[in-house]
Amino acid sequence: MEIKVLHNILEANDRAADEVRATLAGAGATAFNFIGGPGSGKTSLLERVIPRVADRLRVGVLEGDIATTRDAERIAALGVPVVQLLTGGGCHLEAAFVARGLTEVGLSGLDLVLIENVGNIACPAEFDLGETAKVGVLSVTEGHDKPGKYPLLFHEVSALVLGKIDLLPYTDFDMQAFEADFRGLNAKAPFFPLSCRTGEGVAAFVVWMEQVHSRETDFGRGYGQQ
Numbered sequence: 281m282e283i284k285v286l287h288n289i290l291e292a293n294d295r296a297a298d299e300v301r302a303t304l305a306g307a308g309a310t311a312f313n314f315i316g317g318p319g320s321g322k323t324s325l326l327e328r329v330i331p332r333v334a335d336r337l338r339v340g341v342l343e344g345d346i347a348t349t350r351d352a353e354r355i356a357a358l359g360v361p362v363v364q365l366l367t368g369g370g371c372h373l374e375a376a377f378v379a380r381g382l383t384e385v386g387l388s389g390l391d392l393v394l395i396e397n398v399g400n401i402a403c404p405a406e407f408d409l410g411e412t413a414k415v416g417v418l419s420v421t422e423g424h425d426k427p428g429k430y431p432l433l434f435h436e437v438s439a440l441v442l443g444k445i446d447l448l449p450y451t452d453f454d455m456q457a458f459e460a461d462f463r464g465l466n467a468k469a470p471f472f473p474l475s476c477r478t479g480e481g482v483a484a485f486v487v488w489m490e491q492v493h494s495r496e497t498d499f500g501r502g503y504g505q506q
């Protein structure tokens with residue numbers, strides 16, 4: 281019974297995701313779906329990325345959250361349009377909700393749409409939002425064993441950010457073990473170690489985002505399967 285219900289939800293979600301994809305294509309916009317655990321640094325990454333592209337690209341943000349507008353307030357302070365998507369307890373965003381968010385954020389005037397999913401590395405990976413690319417966000421304080429424990433996300437991502445590398449000296453994070461675990465699930469997605477505290481590594485990630493927008497790089501849904 282439970283399995284049947286989930287199947288129906290995913291089917292409906294996939295149809296809505298196809299509509300989001302068509303809407304984005306019609307607007308010439310590129311959408312990134314940022315997926316990571318609570319506190320992994322998703323909003324901090326958006327705060328670093330947006331000022332770096334704002335002179336060239338028009339950016340809008342959809343902020344997924346369970347209960348507050350705190351992240352939306354942080355993004356609004358950067359002067360870009362932002363819509364808060366409150367799930368009211370739900371552990372992930374769904375495509376129909378994103379479709380409404382795109383209308384509210386003013387998609388027709390945008391180049392990039394940055395979607396911060398609800399903090400979680402399990403549920404959001406199952407839901408196609410119609411995004412151009414999924415970006416996984418893990419931080420060194422979460423541990424190097426996470427790819428094998430949460431394989432779907434690491435398998436699905438078009439790029440993986442490993443944040444908070446400024447904290448590496450204070451943790452037992454094993455970079456070699458982490459990369460081996462990740463590459464066992466996803467051979468191709470580029471890997472961006474970075475720090476939103478120092479700014480190290482952010483520029484390379486922004487270059488990748490712009491290449492995705494200009495379609496100069498290979499990317500996409502199920503990238504890990506290729």
Ligand SMILES: Nc1nc2c(ncn2[C@@H]2O[C@H](COP(=O)(O)OP(=O)(O)OP(=O)(O)O)[C@@H](O)[C@H]2O)c(=O)[nH]1
Nearest residue numbers: 317318319320321322323324399443444475476477
């Ligand atoms: N040292 C260090 N701290 C960081 C870095 N990036 C983010 N943080 C801190 O980590 C905490 C969580 O960062 P957020 O950006 O709010 O994380 P988030 O993933 O958006 O969190 P949720 O929206 O609650 O899921 C904050 O206290 C940040 O200042 C980093 O690169 N280095």
Ligand SMILES: [Mg+2]
Nearest residue numbers: 322323351396
């Ligand atoms: Mg956040």
